[in-house]
Amino acid sequence: MLEIKPIFNSLFRSKAGAILLVLQIAITLAIVSNSLSIIKDRMDYLQTDSGYSEQDLFQISTSVFAKDTDLLYLLEETERTLLGMNGVVNASFMREVPLSGSGSSSNFGNKPLDQNESEDYRSVNTAYTTTPASIFDTLDMTLIEGRFYTDSEVLKFNGDGGDLPTQVVVSKHYLDEIYPDGDGLGQFIYIGNSPIEIIGVVERAMGPWPKSNRPLNFAFFPIVDATGSQKFVVRTEPDMREQVMNEVEEVLLAQFNQRVIMNIQGLDDAKREYQASDILMLRMLVILIVLLVSITALGIFGMTVFNINKRTKQIGTRRALGARKSHIIRYFLVENSILCISGMVLGAIGAIYLGQMLFEHYSVPAFSAMYVVYTAIFVLIISLLSVLFPANRAANISPSIATRSV
Amino acid sequence: MFFHYIDLSWRSFKRTPLITILMVSAIAIGIGVTMTSLSVYHMMSMDPMPHKSDKVHAVQLNTRDEGSTWWTEDDLPQQITYQDAVNLYRANVPAVKTPSFRTGYSIHFDDDSIKPFIENIRVTGLPFFEIFDVQFVEGQPWTQEQEDNAEMVTVISRELSEKLFGKESAVGKQVYYDEHLFRVIGVFDNFNHHIKYYDLTNGHFNSHERAFIPFSLTVPLEINNWGNTNGWKYQDIRTFEDKLQSEQHWVQFWSQLDNPQEFQAYQEYLTNYLIEQEEKGRFEREAPSFGTRDLTDYLDYMGVVTEDNRVLVAMSFMFLSVCLANILGLLLGKFLKRVPEVGVRRALGASKRDVFAQHVVEVSMLGLLGGLLGIALAQLGLWGVRTTYSYYSELATMDLTMLFSAPIIAISACILAGLFPAYLVCKTNPAICLKTQ
Numbered sequence: 001m002l003e004i005k006p007i008f009n010s011l012f013r014s015k016a017g018a019i020l021l022v023l024q025i026a027i028t029l030a031i032v033s034n035s036l037s038i039i040k041d042r043m044d045y046l047q048t049d050s051g052y053s054e055q056d057l058f059q060i061s062t063s064v065f066a067k068d069t070d071l072l073y074l075l076e077e078t079e080r081t082l083l084g085m086n087g088v089v090n091a092s093f094m095r096e097v098p099l100s101g102s103g104s105s106s107n108f109g110n111k112p113l114d115q116n117e118s119e120d121y122r123s124v125n126t127a128y129t130t131t132p133a134s135i136f137d138t139l140d141m142t143l144i145e146g147r148f149y150t151d152s153e154v155l156k157f158n159g160d161g162g163d164l165p166t167q168v169v170v171s172k173h174y175l176d177e178i179y180p181d182g183d184g185l186g187q188f189i190y191i192g193n194s195p196i197e198i199i200g201v202v203e204r205a206m207g208p209w210p211k212s213n214r215p216l217n218f219a220f221f222p223i224v225d226a227t228g229s230q231k232f233v234v235r236t237e238p239d240m241r242e243q244v245m246n247e248v249e250e251v252l253l254a255q256f257n258q259r260v261i262m263n264i265q266g267l268d269d270a271k272r273e274y275q276a277s278d279i280l281m282l283r284m285l286v287i288l289i290v291l292l293v294s295i296t297a298l299g300i301f302g303m304t305v306f307n308i309n310k311r312t313k314q315i316g317t318r319r320a321l322g323a324r325k326s327h328i329i330r331y332f333l334v335e336n337s338i339l340c341i342s343g344m345v346l347g348a349i350g351a352i353y354l355g356q357m358l359f360e361h362y363s364v365p366a367f368s369a370m371y372v373v374y375t376a377i378f379v380l381i382i383s384l385l386s387v388l389f390p391a392n393r394a395a396n397i398s399p400s401i402a403t404r405s406v
Numbered sequence: 407m408f409f410h411y412i413d414l415s416w417r418s419f420k421r422t423p424l425i426t427i428l429m430v431s432a433i434a435i436g437i438g439v440t441m442t443s444l445s446v447y448h449m450m451s452m453d454p455m456p457h458k459s460d461k462v463h464a465v466q467l468n469t470r471d472e473g474s475t476w477w478t479e480d481d482l483p484q485q486i487t488y489q490d491a492v493n494l495y496r497a498n499v500p501a502v503k504t505p506s507f508r509t510g511y512s513i514h515f516d517d518d519s520i521k522p523f524i525e526n527i528r529v530t531g532l533p534f535f536e537i538f539d540v541q542f543v544e545g546q547p548w549t550q551e552q553e554d555n556a557e558m559v560t561v562i563s564r565e566l567s568e569k570l571f572g573k574e575s576a577v578g579k580q581v582y583y584d585e586h587l588f589r590v591i592g593v594f595d596n597f598n599h600h601i602k603y604y605d606l607t608n609g610h611f612n613s614h615e616r617a618f619i620p621f622s623l624t625v626p627l628e629i630n631n632w633g634n635t636n637g638w639k640y641q642d643i644r645t646f647e648d649k650l651q652s653e654q655h656w657v658q659f660w661s662q663l664d665n666p667q668e669f670q671a672y673q674e675y676l677t678n679y680l681i682e683q684e685e686k687g688r689f690e691r692e693a694p695s696f697g698t699r700d701l702t703d704y705l706d707y708m709g710v711v712t713e714d715n716r717v718l719v720a721m722s723f724m725f726l727s728v729c730l731a732n733i734l735g736l737l738l739g740k741f742l743k744r745v746p747e748v749g750v751r752r753a754l755g756a757s758k759r760d761v762f763a764q765h766v767v768e769v770s771m772l773g774l775l776g777g778l779l780g781i782a783l784a785q786l787g788l789w790g791v792r793t794t795y796s797y798y799s800e801l802a803t804m805d806l807t808m809l810f811s812a813p814i815i816a817i818s819a820c821i822l823a824g825l826f827p828a829y830l831v832c833k834t835n836p837a838i839c840l841k842t843q
Binding site: 024113358 | 425428432435436439442443511512514522523524582584585640642712713714716717718721722724725727728729731732734735736738739743787790791794795796797798826
């Protein structure tokens with residue numbers, strides 16, 4: 001019915017071309033499905049919600065070089081100056097800026113360190129920062145349990161801080177990890193043997209490293225320790241950020257000029273910069289698979305055109321003997337499908353093997369066979385489409401051609 | 407004969423323009439993709455000091471308890487503690503050795519002549535300049551005596567010197583690093599390698615420091631490191647003195663060992679040193695564990711060539727193979743169609759070798775065209791890399807090696823693809839072809 005046998009016979013007469021096509025399809029399938037798996041993984045990572053309205057926030061670093069400066073006074077004066085600028089909603093000192101790629105992290109226990117032999121002792125890593133009470137408004141965070149700390153509870157130091165905090169506000173992700181039973185509010189986390197009470201929980205707050213294995217663990221301690229190097233986060237009214245960022249250096253230097261103002265950067269840009277290498281990989285892979293599929297499609301197209309040219313006489317003869325146009329088209333479609341499916345079987349094995357190799361040697365996600373299925377369907381459609389046009393042309397070969405000699 | 411074959415190839419291209427364009431673009435795209443990822447790989451895997459990279463060694467000490475893990479493959483921290491750095495620096499073993507770490511200050515003249523700016527500054531010992539072949543264009547590095555006396559002296563790069571003092575000589579000038587007044591005693595030639603090979607702990611391709619100050623100033627100026635500080639056990643660290651005495655790792659250490667004897671002696675020294683330190687009760691280990699990788703091994707160990715790039719290189723070579731299969735198929739068709747014509751040439755006296763040579767020349771021409779076009783595409787690709795990731799702007803370029811390898815890879819690939827079709831063509835018996843005419 002589908003003329004499988006004659007197709008096989010003719011394929012066997014020109015083995016080389018057929019084998020090449022099968023190989024092409026196999027390699028294409030292996031590369032595309034593995035790339036898709038990596039692309040999916042990176043997309044998920046790049047699209048993780050940070051919990052902040054990044055487009056309204058920017059960071060700024062200052063470095064004071066004058067000696068004998070009252071750094072704590074300067075810090076609070078800087079906050080006030082920022083707040084006085086047109087378009088600024090709120091501004092806070094923050095020792096570690098979210099999404100910036102630089103910060104601090106530590107392990108905190110659910111029991112004092114001297115009980116670390118106990119069975120239910122847990123110690124979980126989180127990014128943390130020390131920051132005044134205004135930060136919760138500046139970052140516009142959603143409180144889901146407990147309360148934020150207030151200004152009067154913040155410990156303030158002039159570069160000589162050493163006292164440990166007694167209160168902390170943590171992100172929900174961290175709370176769920178250190179107290180998985182959901183009863184974390186009001187309990188304690190420990191630095192060494194010193195207890196710190198969890199007084200509030202925010203819904204979502206990404207730390208400085210979006211790529212870490214715990215990007216959404218973040219803790220806020222009520223400490224302001226003013227040193228020569230100070231960082232601030234500023235939230236502006238929508239559409240005002242650009243303007244504020246342009247003016248801010250001048251305004252701050254006018255307030256106090258014995259310092260360097262630097263690193264004025266939107267949080268969305270900071271995140272993009274941090275993630276640039278992943279965006280690069282994503283783009284390279286997308287370009288790679290688009291080109292690869294086009295090349296393979298062109299190859300199939302070229303081979304079919306070539307086969308048709310070679311068989312013009314035979315096609316004419318078939319037509320003269322009563323084959324319909326649709327028979328001719330079907331012949332080429334079936335021939336292509338046979339090649340395509342052989343290529344896919346080979347390619348599926350190759351894809352899974354390649355996926356395993358990549359997984360063993362590199363930090364790519366485990367390869368799921370589903371990607372092979374999706375890719376195989378896609379490749380089959382592309383390959384049938386690339387045959388359709390030349391096959392149509394073949395169908396239009398006049399039967400009279402059979403009667404002519406070359 | 408060669409030029410005649412080139413002429414024949416050209417005629418053949420003109421006869422089937424569509425197929426030729428298809429083949430040239432296939433090879434061009436294949437080369438373009440491959441050269442884009444290969445160029446980045448080439449820049450990442452480059453040896454920064456080929457003349458002595460086997461002599462320069464990164465020293466790593468495992469001064470942690472048995473069982474404490476770290477993210478390197480052998481659990482060795484990349485940096486050492488301050489106390490170990492001082493001990494190793496003072497050690498009486500035949501080696502050129504130095505501690506080193508990065509800090510930073512605001513640079514200014516305590517007046518309005520320049521706008522103050524932040525600068526990364528390296529704190530290191532005098533031997534650093536010998537180990538890493540730092541060339542001075544003016545003045546000298548500090549002397550051992552100046553280092554021992556912790557004098558406030560600094561050497562700066564030519565670039566920074568031009569920024570601060572313009573065309574004037576920088577030597578003897580004074581400059582403020584924060585509130586500290588330093589005297590410039592030397593100007594060194596800019597580091598111009600894209601890999602920051604002497605400090606891989608904070609980004610492998612970060613910009614080089616443009617100012618250096620003596621390691622002996624660490625204590626009097628209480629210099630804090632700008633970079634990673636890694637602890638492994640709980641210690642109550644409040645003051646700078648606490649940090650110096652602590653088990654935190656934050657100093658890099660380099661040794662230049664010129665011959666196998668020195669290398670051997672240094673290994674023995676480190677083993678004994680670690681045993682001695684363990685006896686002091688600082689840590690508990692079953693056996694002393696340390697690393698003295700040479701520079702090339704160390705770059706590899708630190709993963710200077712990124713995983714992403716390795717994956718991309720592997721994938722682009724597979725891509726190139728698809729392009730080749732494609733071309734092979736097309737060449738097969740094209741050459742076989744030409745069998746009758748070849749029959750005439752053979753009958754007129756051309757040998758099989760002549761016919762074979764003619765076809766190899768033709769595919770080489772394809773390769774050359776594809777390779778040249780591929781270079782253009784790779785430039786486009788590298789431009790895309792640079793715009794997406796400005797950090798790679800020094801890496802995403804083609805040096806001469808890559809520029810020349812592109813057409814060579816393209817031509818060899820095409821010849822590889824053309825061998826089988828060419829062989830088929832010259833195998834045919836001229837008599838049969840002539841008969842059908």
